[in-house]
Amino acid sequence: xxxxxxxxxxxxxxxxxxxxxxxxxxxxxxxxxxxxxxxxxxxxxxxxxxxxxxxxxxxxxxxxxxxxxxxxxxxxxxxxxxxxxxxxxxxxxxxxxxxxxxxxxxxxxxxxxxxxxxxxxxxxxxxxxxxxxxxxxxxxxxxxxxxxxxxxxxxxxxxxxxxxxxxx
Amino acid sequence: xxxxxxxxxxxxxxxxxxxxxxxxxxxxxxxxxxxxxxxxxxxxxxxxxxxxxxxxxxxxxxxxxxxxxxxxxxxxxxxxxxxxxxxxxxxxxxxxxxxxxxxxxxxxxxxxxxxxxxxxxxxxxxxxxxxxxxxxxxxxxxxxxxxxxxxxxxxxxxxxxxxxxxxxxxxxxxxxxxxxxxxxxxxxxxxxxxxxxxxxxxxxxxxxxxxxxxxxxxxxxxxxxxxxxxxxxxxxxxxxxxxxxxxxxxxxxxxxxxxxxxxxxxxxxxxxxxxxxxxxxxxxxxxxxxxxxxxxxxxxxxxxxxxxxxxxxxxxxxxxxxxxxxxxxxxxxxxxxxxxxxxxxxxxxxxxxxxxxxxxxxxxxxxxxxxxxxxxxxxxxxxxxxxxxxxxxxxxxxxxxxxxxxxxxxxxxxxxxxxxxxxxxxxxxxxxxxxxxxxxxxxxxxxxxxxxxxxxxxxxxxxxxxxxxxxxxxxxxxxxxxxxxxxxxxxxxxxxxxxxxxxxxxxxxxxxxxxxxxxxxxxxxxxxxxxxxxxx
Numbered sequence: 116x117x118x119x120x121x122x123x124x125x126x127x128x129x130x131x132x133x134x135x136x137x138x139x140x141x142x143x144x145x146x147x148x149x150x151x152x153x154x155x156x157x158x159x160x161x162x163x164x165x166x167x168x169x170x171x172x173x174x175x176x177x178x179x180x181x182x183x184x185x186x187x188x189x190x191x192x193x194x195x196x197x198x199x200x201x202x203x204x205x206x207x208x209x210x211x212x213x214x215x216x217x218x219x220x221x222x223x224x225x226x227x228x229x230x231x232x233x234x235x236x237x238x239x240x241x242x243x244x245x246x247x248x249x250x251x252x253x254x255x256x257x258x259x260x261x262x263x264x265x266x267x268x269x270x271x272x273x274x275x276x277x278x279x280x281x282x283x
Numbered sequence: 284x285x286x287x288x289x290x291x292x293x294x295x296x297x298x299x300x301x302x303x304x305x306x307x308x309x310x311x312x313x314x315x316x317x318x319x320x321x322x323x324x325x326x327x328x329x330x331x332x333x334x335x336x337x338x339x340x341x342x343x344x345x346x347x348x349x350x351x352x353x354x355x356x357x358x359x360x361x362x363x364x365x366x367x368x369x370x371x372x373x374x375x376x377x378x379x380x381x382x383x384x385x386x387x388x389x390x391x392x393x394x395x396x397x398x399x400x401x402x403x404x405x406x407x408x409x410x411x412x413x414x415x416x417x418x419x420x421x422x423x424x425x426x427x428x429x430x431x432x433x434x435x436x437x438x439x440x441x442x443x444x445x446x447x448x449x450x451x452x453x454x455x456x457x458x459x460x461x462x463x464x465x466x467x468x469x470x471x472x473x474x475x476x477x478x479x480x481x482x483x484x485x486x487x488x489x490x491x492x493x494x495x496x497x498x499x500x501x502x503x504x505x506x507x508x509x510x511x512x513x514x515x516x517x518x519x520x521x522x523x524x525x526x527x528x529x530x531x532x533x534x535x536x537x538x539x540x541x542x543x544x545x546x547x548x549x550x551x552x553x554x555x556x557x558x559x560x561x562x563x564x565x566x567x568x569x570x571x572x573x574x575x576x577x578x579x580x581x582x583x584x585x586x587x588x589x590x591x592x593x594x595x596x597x598x599x600x601x602x603x604x605x606x607x608x609x610x611x612x613x614x615x616x617x618x619x620x621x622x623x624x625x626x627x628x629x630x631x632x633x634x635x636x637x638x639x640x641x642x643x644x645x646x647x648x649x650x651x652x653x654x655x656x657x658x659x660x661x662x663x664x665x666x667x668x669x670x671x672x673x674x675x676x677x678x679x680x681x682x683x684x685x686x687x688x689x690x691x692x693x694x695x696x697x698x699x700x701x702x703x704x705x706x707x708x709x710x711x712x713x714x715x716x717x718x719x720x721x722x723x724x725x726x727x728x729x730x731x732x733x734x735x736x737x738x739x740x741x742x743x744x745x746x747x748x749x750x751x752x753x754x755x756x757x758x759x760x761x762x763x764x765x766x767x768x769x770x771x772x773x774x775x776x777x778x779x780x781x782x783x784x785x786x787x788x789x790x791x792x793x794x795x796x797x798x799x800x801x802x803x804x805x806x807x808x809x810x811x812x813x814x815x816x817x818x819x
Contacts, residue, residue, distance in 0.1 A: 130518040142544035149541035226459035
């Protein structure tokens with residue numbers, strides 16, 4: 116009787132330990148990816164840069180040598196420019212990166228994602244973008260004043276249809 | 284030649300399959316839990332079966348959740364909240380059970396894999412089961428992750444972004460995948476239909492993979508002992524009551540929770556992914572998967588030769604087919620045109636010899652200079668065992684000593700030791716390799732008594748060896764111990780490898796017991812054409 120009770124008690128402890136193991140590691144230790152006073156700046160974009168080289172006018176002789184169905188006046192290389200993005204926070208450079216176009220021929224869109232924890236509070240965010248290798252400096256720019264609460268997310272995007280840089 | 288010299292010539296003994304600190308630790312834990320729960324309800328001895336049990340528990344609770352889940356962007360979180368708080372305690376309990384059974388499933392899978400690795404059970408005939416056990420690890424992980432997305436709370440958003448970041452590190456995907464979760468207006472109701480489909484489809488694939496995983500096992504154990512079921516269920520219910528699974532606030536792309544209660548059973552890689560090490564996580568996963576898949580070939584020893592069928596001596600009775608624990612034997616049309624013959628799949632054969640013990644042709648009473656049976660182990664033929672038994676007994680009896688006790692043990696169980704002219708001992712790969720007629724043969728050849736020492740049934744290296752041996756000697760399974768064999772002179776002592784001292788004590792007690800018995804009345808061993816000692 117006493118042995119049976121001890122065995123039952125032992126099994127209660129055994130399965131309780133297993134349940135505790137499952138319960139504890141299903142929530143603990145908690146993962147902190149932002150400090151309590153931090154907000155998050157997400158940079159996410161997908162944008163096809165300008166063609167990397169200018170189109171060339173074909174000569175009459177060249178066109179004559181080509182099959183009739185391929186006789187286009189211009190010879191355009193497909194490679195696109197990388198997209199460079201620079202983010203300033205309150206006048207200080209926070210991020211500066213160049214993203215190569217996708218594809219074996221580098222003729223696809225460039226895309227990027229980056230998370231940048233920043234201090235919560237009021238900030239001036241300035242984002243500059245260059246999507247054309249023939250332009251020195253940047254050909255798109257936007258500046259916004261934001262007041263971020265802890266845990267708040269500000270998204271930096273590039274949407275050509277909406278004028279380029281988007282800060283929301 | 285003295286008896287002592289004779290018993291110094293044991294049958295070939297391969298290196299033990301499992302050794303080292305990890306194996307010793309596992310065996311200590313198993314024996315401790317045997318004492319606590321009873322061997323038949325010991326959870327460590329049925330981890331695979333508990334995994335299946337948890338799968339069905341997850342499925343049953345998952346069906347409940349799915350009935351009430353709203354597969355829409357606006358309704359997903361709210362439907363889970365309603366299910367958790369709006370159905371009395373039932374919905375919340377179902378959700379919590381679903382969650383914790385899923386966590387326990389991962390824990391049980393991990394312990395199962397570690398146990399098999401520690402005991403060296405991933406090479407040779409177990410290679411198929413080991414390799415097919417890798418896919419369920421990935422599928423279980425994918426099942427759990429898709430489940431976290433469905434809740435559509437802040438944790439779900441974190442998991443969604445993390446998963447797309449992770450896949451974004453693969454060639455062909457790219458970082459734009461994350462935009463599905465962070466960009467404005469991309470998420471739609473379709474996402475939840477897709478996720479619900481994945482959260483049902485991937486577990487179905489997991490079930491298929493689990494089915495494949497047990498294909499090389501005869502009568503795979505997919506249902507644990509009732510006690511283990513009851514205790515596991517009670518533990519999960521208690522955990523659900525103590526720590527109900529709850530949602531975080533609804534997902535909002537404009538807000539993140541700085542601290543997340545990570546479920547480490549499923550989401551362990553996500554902190555590393557979020558910290559920007561997605562590629563490293565892929566490499567780690569790939570390396571781990573490769574290591575698991577390659578493990579059976581790393582440090583592999585040469586396998587003992589597989590069982591071989593002698594068609595001329597196989598009568599197609601199918602006993603070996605029924606007793607093989609690893610589906611290594613099939614029955615095919617006999618080459619002589621009538622009946623069946625056993626066929627061995629060498630890659631699946633464990634060389635345990637259980638089939639030899641099942642074969643009616645293995646009886647040592649058969650006449651012939653050489654005992655050729657229907658199915659035999661080329662490395663340890665049954666004829667060699669008979670010859671050693673005969674010469675050992677003849678040596679002792681010829682020296683005028685008292686009739687010795689013959690001990691026939693399992694090589695994976697307690698060590699059996701000869702003791703001068705009192706005890707002759709041999710070990711075989713599995714106690715079930717011995718046809719019960721060997722015991723009768725030993726008694727008729729002059730043994731005073733016979734001890735058969737299989738492993739405990741739940742501790743059998745070859746799954747069913749000990750069970751079949753016990754049933755055969757209890758006359759409950761073919762080939763049976765004949766009724767005429769005096770029970771007082773035969774003992775079956777189950778003894779694990781840690782029970783060597785205890786086995787020796789029991790043998791000593793048996794030897795003392797035999798000294799009080801009158802001389803045996805059995806006729807001397809006589810070989811006959813049919814193998815029947817009385818009517819040959």
